[in-house]
Amino acid sequence: MNKVKLGVLGGGQLGKMLIQSAMNFDMEVHMLDPDAEAPCKPYAHQFVQGDLKDYDTVVNFGAACDLITIEIENVNTEALKALEKQGKRVFPQPHIIELIQNKVAQKKFYKANGIPTSDFIEVSGRSDVAAKAHFPMVNKLARDGYDGRGVQVLRSAFDIEKAFDAPGLLENFVDFDKEIAVIVARNEQGQVTTFPVTELVFHPEANLVEYLFAPAHITDHQAKEAESIACALIEKLGMVGLLAVEMFLTKEGTILVNEIAPRTHNSGHHTIEGNITSQFEQHLRAICQMPLGSTATRSMAAMVNLLGEEGYTGTPILAGIEEIMAMEGVFVHLYGKKVTKPFRKMGHVTVIGDTFASLRDKVERVKSTLKVIA
Amino acid sequence: MNKVKLGVLGGGQLGKMLIQSAMNFDMEVHMLDPDAEAPCKPYAHQFVQGDLKDYDTVVNFGAACDLITIEIENVNTEALKALEKQGKRVFPQPHIIELIQNKVAQKKFYKANGIPTSDFIEVSGRSDVAAKAHFPMVNKLARDGYDGRGVQVLRSAFDIEKAFDAPGLLENFVDFDKEIAVIVARNEQGQVTTFPVTELVFHPEANLVEYLFAPAHITDHQAKEAESIACALIEKLGMVGLLAVEMFLTKEGTILVNEIAPRTHNSGHHTIEGNITSQFEQHLRAICQMPLGSTATRSMAAMVNLLGEEGYTGTPILAGIEEIMAMEGVFVHLYGKKVTKPFRKMGHVTVIGDTFASLRDKVERVKSTLKVIA
Numbered sequence: 213m214n215k216v217k218l219g220v221l222g223g224g225q226l227g228k229m230l231i232q233s234a235m236n237f238d239m240e241v242h243m244l245d246p247d248a249e250a251p252c253k254p255y256a257h258q259f260v261q262g263d264l265k266d267y268d269t270v271v272n273f274g275a276a277c278d279l280i281t282i283e284i285e286n287v288n289t290e291a292l293k294a295l296e297k298q299g300k301r302v303f304p305q306p307h308i309i310e311l312i313q314n315k316v317a318q319k320k321f322y323k324a325n326g327i328p329t330s331d332f333i334e335v336s337g338r339s340d341v342a343a344k345a346h347f348p349m350v351n352k353l354a355r356d357g358y359d360g361r362g363v364q365v366l367r368s369a370f371d372i373e374k375a376f377d378a379p380g381l382l383e384n385f386v387d388f389d390k391e392i393a394v395i396v397a398r399n400e401q402g403q404v405t406t407f408p409v410t411e412l413v414f415h416p417e418a419n420l421v422e423y424l425f426a427p428a429h430i431t432d433h434q435a436k437e438a439e440s441i442a443c444a445l446i447e448k449l450g451m452v453g454l455l456a457v458e459m460f461l462t463k464e465g466t467i468l469v470n471e472i473a474p475r476t477h478n479s480g481h482h483t484i485e486g487n488i489t490s491q492f493e494q495h496l497r498a499i500c501q502m503p504l505g506s507t508a509t510r511s512m513a514a515m516v517n518l519l520g521e522e523g524y525t526g527t528p529i530l531a532g533i534e535e536i537m538a539m540e541g542v543f544v545h546l547y548g549k550k551v552t553k554p555f556r557k558m559g560h561v562t563v564i565g566d567t568f569a570s571l572r573d574k575v576e577r578v579k580s581t582l583k584v585i586a
Numbered sequence: 587m588n589k590v591k592l593g594v595l596g597g598g599q600l601g602k603m604l605i606q607s608a609m610n611f612d613m614e615v616h617m618l619d620p621d622a623e624a625p626c627k628p629y630a631h632q633f634v635q636g637d638l639k640d641y642d643t644v645v646n647f648g649a650a651c652d653l654i655t656i657e658i659e660n661v662n663t664e665a666l667k668a669l670e671k672q673g674k675r676v677f678p679q680p681h682i683i684e685l686i687q688n689k690v691a692q693k694k695f696y697k698a699n700g701i702p703t704s705d706f707i708e709v710s711g712r713s714d715v716a717a718k719a720h721f722p723m724v725n726k727l728a729r730d731g732y733d734g735r736g737v738q739v740l741r742s743a744f745d746i747e748k749a750f751d752a753p754g755l756l757e758n759f760v761d762f763d764k765e766i767a768v769i770v771a772r773n774e775q776g777q778v779t780t781f782p783v784t785e786l787v788f789h790p791e792a793n794l795v796e797y798l799f800a801p802a803h804i805t806d807h808q809a810k811e812a813e814s815i816a817c818a819l820i821e822k823l824g825m826v827g828l829l830a831v832e833m834f835l836t837k838e839g840t841i842l843v844n845e846i847a848p849r850t851h852n853s854g855h856h857t858i859e860g861n862i863t864s865q866f867e868q869h870l871r872a873i874c875q876m877p878l879g880s881t882a883t884r885s886m887a888a889m890v891n892l893l894g895e896e897g898y899t900g901t902p903i904l905a906g907i908e909e910i911m912a913m914e915g916v917f918v919h920l921y922g923k924k925v926t927k928p929f930r931k932m933g934h935v936t937v938i939g940d941t942f943a944s945l946r947d948k949v950e951r952v953k954s955t956l957k958v959i960a
Contacts, residue, residue, distance in 0.1 A: 232606050235629065238920040238933075254631045255609065488915055488938075503912035510884065538877035541862055546612040559612075564862075 216500060217242065219277030221264050222284035223252035225547035225557065226476045226492075229484070230283065231255045233492040237500075244273045251548040267291045274300055281453065281499055282475055285309055286356060303499040304453040304474040311449075312474050316354045316381050322469055325448045327441060329469045330384045330460075338377040341366070348385040351375050386468060388460035392428050393479035394442035395491050397454045399498045404446060406439040407487060407494075407507045410479050412458070417555075423516040423575050425568070426482050427509060430461060437467050445472065454495040456480065478517065482562050485543050486513030511541075511564035514571045516578045518559035520552035526586030528552040536582045541565060542574060558584045590874060591616065593651030595638050596658035597626035599921035599931065600850045600866075603858070604657065605629045607866040613874075618647045625922040641665045648674055655827065655873055656849055659683055660730065677873040678827040678848040685823075686848050690728045690755050696843055699822045701815060703843045704758045704834075712751040715740070722759040725749050760842060762834035766802050767853035768816035769865050771828045773872045778820060780813040781861060781868075781881045784853050786832070791929075797890045797949050799942070800856050801883060804835060811841050819846065828869040830854065852891065856936045859917050860887030885915075885938035888945045890952045892933035894926035900960035902926040910956045913948060915939060932958045 216239055220227050223245030231252060234241050243256035246263055253259045258276065262269040264284065270291030274280050279301045280292065292306035311317050322329040335341050341351060345366055353362035353376050365385065366375060391412040398404045411428035428435065442457040449455070456477030458470045480491035489497070489505030497504050520528070527550065536542055546559040561582065563574035590613055594601050597619030605626060608615050617630035620637055627633045632650065636643040638658065644665030648654050653675045654666065666680035685691050696703040709715050715725060719740055727736035727750050739759065740749060765786040772778045785802035802809065816831040823829070830851030832844045854865035863871075863879030871878050894902070901924065910916055920933040935956065937948040 228609065231629075232609055235602065235606055235922075236917070236919050238922040240628075254614075255605075255629050257628045497911070503908060505911070506914045508914070534877060537871065537879070540880045540882070543610070545610050548609075548612040 216240070216279050217277045218496075219244070219274055219280040220252075220256075221270065221273075221280070221282045221287045223247070223250035223256065223259065224283060225251050225545075225549075225559075226283040227252040228255060228547065229481075229490075229545070230476065230492045230495065233490060233496055236493070237496065239496070239500075242273070242277055244270070249550045254548075264288065267294075271295060274298075274302075279303070279499060281495070282309065285312055285474060289313070301499075304451050304455075308449050308451050308474055312472060314354050315352050315357065315471070316379070318472065319381060319383075321448075325444075327445055327448070327469050328467060330386050332381045332383045334379075334381055336379055338372070338375045341375040341382060342372045345369075345372065345375075345382055347371075350383040350385055351380060352383065353378055353380045355379075386460045386470075387463055389463045389465075390428070390430065390461040391458065391470070392430065392438055392461055392467075393424075393456060393458045393477070394438050395454060395456050395477060395480045395483070395494075396439075396442040396446045397494045397498045397504055398446045398452055399504055400452050400501050403504050404443050405494070405504045405507050406442050407480060407483055407491065408509050409435045409438050410482070412479060422519075423514055423579070424479055424482065425512070425514045425571060426486060427512070429568070434461060434465065434467065441467060441469060445469070453498050454480075454491060478557075478560075481545070481560050482513040482515040483507075484545075485562050485564055486511055512566070512568065512571055513562055513564050514575045516561045516563070516575055517557055518546075518561060518582060518584055520554050520556040520558050521583045521585050522554045524584070524586040525553050526551060528558055529585050531583045531585055532581040536561065536578055539563075539574060539577065542578065552584050552586050590614070590653050591651045592870075592873075593618070593648055593654040594626075594630075595644065595647075595654070595656045595661045597621070597624035597630065597633065598657060599625050599919075599923075599933075600657040601626040602629060602921065603855075603864075603919070604850065604866045604869065607864060607870055610867070611870065611874075613870070616647070616651055618644070623924045628922075638662065641668075645669060648672075648676075653677070653873060655869070656683065659686055659848060663687070675873070678825050678829075682823050682825050683848055686846060688728050689726050689731065689845070690753070692846065693755060693757075695822075699818075701819055701822070701843050702841060704760050706755045706757045708753075708755050710753055712746070712749045715749040715756060716746045719743075719746065719749075719756055721745075724757040724759055725754060726757065727752055727754045729753075760834045760844075761837055763837045763839075764802070764804065764835040765832065765844070766804065766812055766835055766841075767798075767830060767832045767851070768812050769828060769830050769851060769854045769857070769868075770813075770816040770820045771868045771872045771878055772820045772826055773878055774826050774875050777878050778817050779868070779878045779881050780816050781854060781857055781865065782883050783809045783812050784856070786853060796893075797888055797953070798853060798856065799886070799888045799945060800860060801886070803942070808835060808839065808841065815841060815843060819843070827872050828854075828865060852931075852934075855919070855934050856887040856889040857881075858919075859936050859938055860885055886940070886942065886945055887936055887938045888949050890935045890937070890949055891931055892920075892935060892956060892958055894928050894930040894932050895957045895959050896928045898958070898960040899927050900925060902932055903959050905957045905959055906955040910935065910952055913937075913951065916948060916952065926958050926960050 223243035242258040274295040289310040408427040410426040541564040565571040597617035616632040648669040663684040782801040784800040915938040939945040
């Protein structure tokens with residue numbers, strides 16, 4: 213494992229935290245990212261600036277590596293298939309990344325494999341939405357959605373004019389009680405582990421996870437069901453690596469898969485401090501043919517995304533950091549992005565605690581104290 | 587704190603783990619090390635190959651930094667003083683590094699400041715040892731001792747011929763019950779925190795820490811005494827940064843300071859997983875004028891040094907790593923040294939557990955399973 217040359221498509225914060233884990237195993241890590249100032253640049257053994265969607269760029273980048281993985285799914289999968297044909301190990305497998313890149317294909321996969329998900333209609337564009345929609349519905353772009361972009365709720369016929377005029381889908385609006393997520397890993401030997409269920413709280417305007425708690429406040433039965441859905445998904449996909457499964461817990465108590473991401477994920481950042489093995493180490497274990505690590509909870513944890521404050525764009529300044537660092541059980545992770553913008557993910561803060569009340573107090577204090585301004 | 591340019595003298599494993607912490611705060615880290623293949627090289631923002639004892643090299647290296655620290659004490663302190671005069675912040679302060687570089691000066695400092703330590707005699711060389719020794723005694727070189735080198739026990743007059751023929755000291759041999767260590771930190775504001783006492787078990791041949799447990803199996807009264815000695819030491823020194831204090835617990839139950847190191851230390855590696863704040867983050871907090879972090883224990887922990895196996899020199903191969911990584915609560919840290927040699931520190935493994943018996947079982951299994959060969 214420490215002899216492998218790992219190539220990662222994407223060099224943002226997920227890649228940076230992956231390097232922090234890879235350092236423990238003395239792995240050589242190469243990174244490809246379009247941004248010359250990407251967070252990973254100072255820490256990668258090799259950093260290549262280039263377009264993740266360009267066939268030649270990805271093939272050339274992979275040539276220097278033995279094992280290739282991703283930290284973002286919007287990459288050239290044809291290039292990854294070509295690298296696979298050259299004998300490189302590529303995880304997650306390119307055809308799975310391809311499937312997940314397309315939200316219509318994702319939904320069809322769920323339906324074909326008995327994975328519970330909300331009903332949907334495929335649409336070709338805005339006029340098709342107008343013809344097929346009943347309300348409320350969720351309109352999603354088939355491709356290129358990310359961090360809340362490419363998803364919107366259509367509440368009535370008045371919203372048709374803002375519907376995406378591109379191929380996508382209309383989903384039944386799920387009147388959910390909670391959004392939850394399970395991170396599941398599978399290695400080449402077929403070993404599968406899930407992390408305990410996390411509970412996500414979204415920012416009402418930015419449609420980004422604002423904070424989450426783990427383990428989720430759901431029944432044991434619901435937790436087991438969510439975990440078994442995640443296991444079924446990764447096994448049906450036959451995927452090697454880490455898969456983040458975002459789910460709705462409906463008001464009727466049923467669980468529906470919303471979306472999946474075949475990589476380390478924002479909903480697993482708390483595992484760095486909260487669990488015995490972090491999601492980053494687990495991904496490395498999975499793709500390096502190593503035994504998967506224990507996912508047991510060490511402490512209840514909450515994670516607050518540190519989003520760029522509205523009204524500020526430019527070189528980031530951290531207001532309130534000293535007060536936050538004086539708090540017990542508070543872990544600051546700054547991503548090293550050179551420019552802050554409203555709602556940009558600039559870092560995260562994980563808090564641990566013995567009681568849910570103490571977690572919640574810390575979350576509130578972090579949210580009201582720590583601001584990324586410019 | 588995330589705007590500072592930190593220069594570190596030394597780029598070995600301590601520096602590498604410091605970078606892992608500094609990444610969380612997006613600090614720019616420059617490293618100076620004589621070895622072109624030093625463990626830090628791939629991860630430092632700037633890596634400079636050069637002699638830590640050369641005045642010009644250190645002054646030139648420091649010019650690009652705002653704040654300078656060390657990961658090894660054998661550095662040119664005159665250069666650090668010159669950097670201080672230029673207005674750079676240097677922690678630990680150069681005069682303290684200078685004091686600690688000389689074991690005779692260290693002992694005199696303890697005696698002058700009421701810090702309990704074994705009695706000693708200053709010696710100028712071998713003939714002076716012959717004239718002054720009673721037996722058993724410990725003969726230490728004043729300068730350049732490291733990792734057990736520069737220290738030896740003289741058991742009888744027959745041992746005089748192997749005494750160091752250089753300035754040093756003779757210490758009364760302490761018939762100790764245990765060796766323990768306390769890591770203490772102090773920031774510029776004068777805030778002081780200690781980590782819980784660790785208990786060290788030495789390898790009989792290599793005179794290196796083979797494994798340690800924390801918290802130590804000593805009485806609360808003894809733990810408080812050890813911690814208060816460490817606090818007194820850092821306060822009397824007026825030092826800013828992290829200080830490792832190695833102590834003897836004698837068979838009579840008294841505590842004597844053995845040696846100190848003004849930096850992160852092997853006896854604190856378990857704090858990465860075992861404590862809320864790691865020694866590496868605590869050092870960064872101390873020298874960056876930040877509040878010190880909580881040192882509370884998260885789990886009982888033990889740390890096993892992964893030493894190069896006897897009989898093997900060359901490119902390291904890790905035998906038994908898969909079996910170790912399948913164990914629950916076992917954390918592997920490989921340092922990335924290109925060549926293994928007998929007893930060279932190639933990495934460490936921290937284990938956590940709920941009971942002392944489970945820790946001990948894991949330690950034994952790690953020791954008997956994981957081998958660095960070539």
